[in-house]
Amino acid sequence: xxxxxxxxxxxxxxxxxxxxxxxxxxxxxxxxxxxxxxxxxxxxxxxxxxxxxxxxxxxxxxxxxxxxxxxxxxxxxxxxxxxxxxxxxxxxxxxxxxxxxxxxxxxxxxxxxxxxxxxxxxxxxxxxxxxxxxxxxxxxxxxxxxxxxxxxxxxxxxxxxxxxxxxxxxxxxxxxxxxxxxxxxxxxxxxxxxxxxxxxxxxxxxxxxxxxxxxxxxxxxxxxxxxxxxxxxxxxxxxxxxxxxxxxxxxxxxxxxxxxxxxxxxxxxxxxxxxxxxxxxxxxxxxxxxxxxxxxxxxxxxxxxxxxxxxxxxxxxxxxxxxxxxxxxxxxxxxxxxxxxxxxxxxxxxxxx
Amino acid sequence: xxxxxxxxxxxxxxxxxxxxxxxxxxxxxxxxxxxxxxxxxxxxxxxxxxxxxxxxxxxxxxxxxxxxxxxxxxxxxxxxxxxxxxxxxxxxxxxxxxxxxxxxxxxxxxxxxxxxxxxxxxxxxxxxxxxxxxxxxxxxxxxxxxxxxxxxxxxxxxxxxxxxxxxxxxxxxxxxxxxxxxxxxxxxxxxxxxxxxxxxxxxxxxxxxxxxxxxxxxxxxxxxxxxxxxxxxxxxxxxxxxxxxxxxxxxxxxxxxxxxxxxxxxxxxxxxxxxxxxxxxxxxxxxxxxxxxxxxxxxxxxxxxxx
Numbered sequence: 167x168x169x170x171x172x173x174x175x176x177x178x179x180x181x182x183x184x185x186x187x188x189x190x191x192x193x194x195x196x197x198x199x200x201x202x203x204x205x206x207x208x209x210x211x212x213x214x215x216x217x218x219x220x221x222x223x224x225x226x227x228x229x230x231x232x233x234x235x236x237x238x239x240x241x242x243x244x245x246x247x248x249x250x251x252x253x254x255x256x257x258x259x260x261x262x263x264x265x266x267x268x269x270x271x272x273x274x275x276x277x278x279x280x281x282x283x284x285x286x287x288x289x290x291x292x293x294x295x296x297x298x299x300x301x302x303x304x305x306x307x308x309x310x311x312x313x314x315x316x317x318x319x320x321x322x323x324x325x326x327x328x329x330x331x332x333x334x335x336x337x338x339x340x341x342x343x344x345x346x347x348x349x350x351x352x353x354x355x356x357x358x359x360x361x362x363x364x365x366x367x368x369x370x371x372x373x374x375x376x377x378x379x380x381x382x383x384x385x386x387x388x389x390x391x392x393x394x395x396x397x398x399x400x401x402x403x404x405x406x407x408x409x410x411x412x413x414x415x416x417x418x419x420x421x422x423x424x425x426x427x428x429x430x431x432x433x434x435x436x437x438x439x440x441x442x443x444x445x446x447x448x449x450x451x452x453x454x455x456x457x458x459x460x461x462x463x464x465x466x467x468x469x470x471x472x473x474x475x476x477x478x479x480x481x482x483x484x485x486x487x488x489x490x491x492x493x494x495x496x497x498x499x500x501x502x503x504x505x506x507x508x509x510x511x512x513x514x515x516x517x518x519x
Numbered sequence: 520x521x522x523x524x525x526x527x528x529x530x531x532x533x534x535x536x537x538x539x540x541x542x543x544x545x546x547x548x549x550x551x552x553x554x555x556x557x558x559x560x561x562x563x564x565x566x567x568x569x570x571x572x573x574x575x576x577x578x579x580x581x582x583x584x585x586x587x588x589x590x591x592x593x594x595x596x597x598x599x600x601x602x603x604x605x606x607x608x609x610x611x612x613x614x615x616x617x618x619x620x621x622x623x624x625x626x627x628x629x630x631x632x633x634x635x636x637x638x639x640x641x642x643x644x645x646x647x648x649x650x651x652x653x654x655x656x657x658x659x660x661x662x663x664x665x666x667x668x669x670x671x672x673x674x675x676x677x678x679x680x681x682x683x684x685x686x687x688x689x690x691x692x693x694x695x696x697x698x699x700x701x702x703x704x705x706x707x708x709x710x711x712x713x714x715x716x717x718x719x720x721x722x723x724x725x726x727x728x729x730x731x732x733x734x735x736x737x738x739x740x741x742x743x744x745x746x747x748x749x750x751x752x753x754x755x756x757x758x759x760x761x762x763x764x765x766x767x768x769x770x771x772x773x774x775x776x777x778x779x780x781x782x783x784x785x786x787x788x789x790x791x792x793x794x795x796x797x798x799x800x801x802x803x804x805x806x807x808x809x810x811x812x813x814x815x816x817x818x819x820x821x822x823x824x825x826x
Contacts, residue, residue: 185550316579361619366645366690366699414806418584446772456769464770468758473773476755479804486806 167516170435171198174405176297176398177306180318180427181409182419186440188216190409191308193512195240198304200513202237206296209308210245210289217244219505228296233506241302243292245310250288258387268380271373285310286321287388290395297398316423319430322392329385329392405435410490412439417488424490437490438516447480534705536658540715543671546680547721548731552752554581556721556800557673559815563823564669565600566816572665573603575673576650580605582673585808602667606653608646609635615649619698647686648699651706658715659705677735684710684742711743718747724754724780724787736794749791753802757781798822 170177171194179191188209195207206228207220217223220242221232228243252269259265268274289310296305309318363371381388398404406427410420420437427434446457454477461470543564545557554575561573572594575581582603583590592610594602613635639646654670656663674680687710690703709715718739722732732749739747757777764774791797800818803811 182549357620358616361616363697365616365619365697367696370690370699414808415581415585444776446776453769457773460764460768460770461774464762464764466758466761469761469774469777472755472757472777473770475804479806482806 170405171201171304174403175304176404177407178309178404179306179407179409180309182416185409185411185416187409188308190438190440191306192216192220193509193516195306196509196513197517199236199238199240203303204239205304205306206241206243206302207306208243208245208292208296210285210310245289245292247285247288250292251284254291255384258384260383264383271377271380274377286318287325291391294395294398316426322396326389326392329381329388400431402433404433406432407436407438408434409438409440412483412486414486421489439490443480447477534658534709536660539668540658541669542654542715543669543717543719544674545671545719545721546674546677548728549676551721551723551728553721554673556750556752556815557671559812559819560719561601561671562812562816563819565598569669570667571601572667572670573601574670575605576675578607606650608639608650611653612639612646612649615652644686644689647683648690648703650683651687652702655706655709677731681738711745713745718745719750720747721750721752724751724784729787729790733790733794746795749795749797750800751788751791751797752800754784754799755780755802
């Protein structure tokens with residue numbers, strides 16, 4: 167774990183929803199700060215109390231996490247996709263009028279919030295900016311919540327599809343070439359636009375073409391940023407960490423994602439299987455027998471039965487098969503992880519590894 | 520199993536299609552067990568004698584690996600009376616548009632992957648409408664047959680689910696004519712019709728999930744005027760008033776944790792109950808998937824009996 171934090175400039179924490187990704191990212195940040203690094207943790211949509219303990223509530227700039235006493239320094243930043251996207255477009259548009267045309271288009275308003283891939287895009291744009299700023303030794307990115315870990319990697323492709331120059335041209339009625347094939351394409355496009363007009367009325371389609379006309383100006387920039395971000399992700403100094411929880415479905419998904427990452431050439435350096443055992447269940451069988459004894463002596467029969475059942479359940483889960491051999495037992499903290507001290511405890515667990 | 524038909528027989532015919540076809544949306548924050556509760560809901564309806572389609576939304580199947588089935592766009596049989604299908608936005612939208620394209624033969628070439636991705640990405644409401652369109656098609660058209668009477672939808676998680684519900688009204692505002700306008704207006708009515716749609720909101724007895732569930736219940740009420748049924752998942756059955764254990768007692772850690780969970784469950788349930796009745800689903804402490812789903816279906820059925 168120390169080597170992971172020492173040898174990389176960027177760590178991307180991936181994993182599906184509900185596995186403790188944000189918490190683990192924050193704990194990794196603390197671990198790196200303890201080792202003397204200047205580290206930034208970028209997170210999207212953190213639980214409110216986690217945001218409060220990192221000091222990033224209602225704040226879009228990077229902030230020095232309050233109440234820290236580490237050899238290094240810990241910074242945190244919240245990714246707000248909407249404002250980053252606006253900022254991005256303003257910076258990269260040729261002029262204010264062009265940016266305004268885009269903001270005014272009805273589709274843009276849906277795009278910036280619900281476009282699949284826009285959260286990922288803004289995360290990557292923000293990551294790239296932070297990593298190339300020279301302000302930090304290490305930047306840790308907590309990837310946006312998604313049903314599946316692999317969604318993060320597919321996002322740029324989805325977004326590229328929108329900004330693909332041929333698609334933009336087609337919607338704007340420009341021909342993408344010469345000859346029969348191009349003519350057939352144009353005819354086809356006409357038919358699609360015709361069908362869409364029939365289905366949705368002319369206004370909707372006009373919104374559509376307005377939108378594509380407006381993004382035409384910025385599309386090359388977006389493609390460029392996507393490309394730079396991809397290069398950053400593929401760089402050997404960028405480590406991927408896969409976080410998974412210890413249940414059958416998540417493990418299966420994690421193993422599949424593991425293979426996809428490796429195939430695509432990313433550097434998956436660590437798998438953290440967050441097993442979240444409750445503290446009381448850490449003791450061995452002898453210890454648990456004593457718990458039973460004590461509960462029964464106190465005539466707590468129902469509680470004793472409950473203990474026996476839960477104990478059996480956790481033992482069975484411990485025996486679940488996974489080909490990951492790098493498991494970390496992360497003790498279950500009080501409900502959701504809160505406050506710097508709790509995160510520090512987790513950081514110690516990670517570093518002790 | 521006793522057949523207590525919850526579908527009012529003649530109600531949905533007013534939309535022009537199949538009668539007594541119901542949609543049950545199951546939603547909730549990621550990680551609360553929404554998909555598992557949706558599968559148990561499908562079991563619950565099948566036990567009552569309904570023909571059920573369990574539809575999952577998204578590009579990857581959850582049920583495929585879980586149940587060891589080749590789940591894809593066309594339904595695959597899981598149990599007697601239950602089929603499982605996975606609907607992804609691209610193919611659903613392609614299906615929808617190609618239905619209206621004048622020359623069918625061109626569909627595949629014109630609506631290739633890049634084009635569909637661009638459409639889906641640039642006009643998200645279009646894909647959400649296509650999704651809802653497919654879901655409600657049997658109730659709107661006589662020609663669209665689906666051999667089931669209940670569709671249980673393992674729907675998107677909170678935010679995206681609300682975006683989907685808002686899509687028809689949004690489209691009815693942007694598109695002023697054409698079939699899409701007509702469909703959107705009808706779909707908006709159907710989503711707000713308690714005889715057609717039921718909303719099940721799953722949560723856990725933890726602070727964040729409860730907060731999110733409360734917010735979502737209010738949004739649902741505001742959007743479609745129907746209160747969701749609330750399900751609190753993974754509840755531990757604990758004795759009342761667990762006495763604190765002495766620090767040196769070997770059971771101290773366990774007892775402390777159980778007291779904490781007890782408090783958390785009580786506050787969570789009372790917060791949820793402010794919104795309406797809450798069905799309690801047990802934490803199932805066995806790893807066997809079939810057993811888990813059967814247990815949850817039992818709990819769902821038992822909860823239904825309660826007032």
